[in-house]
Amino acid sequence: MVSSEIVFAVEEAPEGGYIARALGESIVTEADDLQSLREMVRDALICHFEEAERPRVFRLHLVRDEVLAV
Numbered sequence: 193m194v195s196s197e198i199v200f201a202v203e204e205a206p207e208g209g210y211i212a213r214a215l216g217e218s219i220v221t222e223a224d225d226l227q228s229l230r231e232m233v234r235d236a237l238i239c240h241f242e243e244a245e246r247p248r249v250f251r252l253h254l255v256r257d258e259v260l261a262v
Contacts, residue, residue: 198247200233202254212252226252 200212200219209224212233221236223229233250241247 195247197249197251198237199251199253202229202252204256 198217199215201215202210202212205211205222209222210226210229211220211222212229213220217240219236219240221229221232223232230252233252237246237250
């Protein structure tokens with residue numbers, strides 16, 4: 193069964209830029225900015241899935257942790 197959507201959890205990388213990890217698949221990619229990350233995710237999906245099995249859309253879920261001193 194082909195999923196119509198795949199979700200990526202996106203985090204800021206410690207050294208700068210962003211890292212995207214697919215939920216439920218072993219796909220990880222990174223880029224310096226969000227526009228480049230969108231392109232990298234699209235390319236990763238094209239490489240990872242055959243066209244007939246590729247999800248038609250992807251969702252980027254940005255996760256941001258902040259640690260603050262009291």
